[in-house]
Amino acid sequence: MTKHEKRVRIYGAGGHSHVIKDVLRQNGYVITDTFDDKPEGVHHASKHVNMGARAHLNDFPHQGDPVIIAVGINSDRAEIARILKCSYETAIHQSAIISESSSIGEGTVVFAGAIVQPNTVVGKHVIVNTGASIDHDNVIGDYAHISPKAALCGHVEVGEGSHIGVGAVVIPLVKIGKWCTIGAGTIVLNDVPNYATVVGNPGKIIKILNPKKREKL
Known part of the structure; x- marks a missing residue:
């Protein structure tokens, strides 16, 4: 390895991690290690996977190259981020359009064809998936996931850990609470409270999870 190579470690060895690895390699990164909490049950294309931190926290090499947590489940990604004592890297596909403001x-990872417009703040360990569109003046909380082809209009807020499903649309000025689930193709016209699941066109709340139960998940 040369002195100026960019090096990164990956935590997670499922299909999601391979999308991230492609982004990193296109950007000139060398992936030095891959970790997973279940190394024996990972994606068929994953090789040389090391044991993750959740079962062996004291043995995990916290110091070293920066890490990207390549885990698709928001709650798992949040838990891993809380226990690791690592520095972190971002991964942004070359075809993504990210406003300078x-x-x-x-x-956070931003995949192919995604758009992030001016004055938007995207938090830590967020997934902005393939072709997602986040318009101006949005605030996206930590550990959220904006799925492929989802479209968030201007001045939208998405709370911590919330998942905006494939092809969902959120109209301007809507606030979505933390740890919500917005179903695929849902059209969100109104504010959404914390822990709610919303589906349909127009979107309707079908469930609100007790936060105490969610904390046990």
Whole structure:
């Protein structure tokens, strides 16, 4: 390895991690290690996977190259981020369009064709998936996931850990609470409270999870 190579470690060895690895390699990164909490049950294309931190926290090499948590489940990604004592890298695909006046938090991944418009703040360990569109003046909380082809209009807020499903649309000025689930193809016309699941066109709340139960998940 040369002195100026960019090096990164990946935590997670499922299909999601391979999308991230492609982005990193296109950007000139060398992936030095891959970790997973279940190394024996990972994606068929994953090789040489090391044991993750959740079962062996004291043995995990916290110090070293920066990490990207390549885990698709928001709650798992949040738990791993809380226990690791690592620095983090971001991964942004070369075809993504990111406004110079927006900001992208550490550990966040932005995939091919995604758009982040001016004055938007994207938090830590967020997934902005393939072809997602985040318009101006949005605030995206830590550990959220904006799925492929989802479209968030201007001045939208998405709370911590919330998942905006494939092809969902959120109209301007809507606030979505933390740890919500917005179903695929849902059209969100009104504010959404914390822990709610919303589906349909127009979107309707079908469930609100007790936060105490969610904390046990």
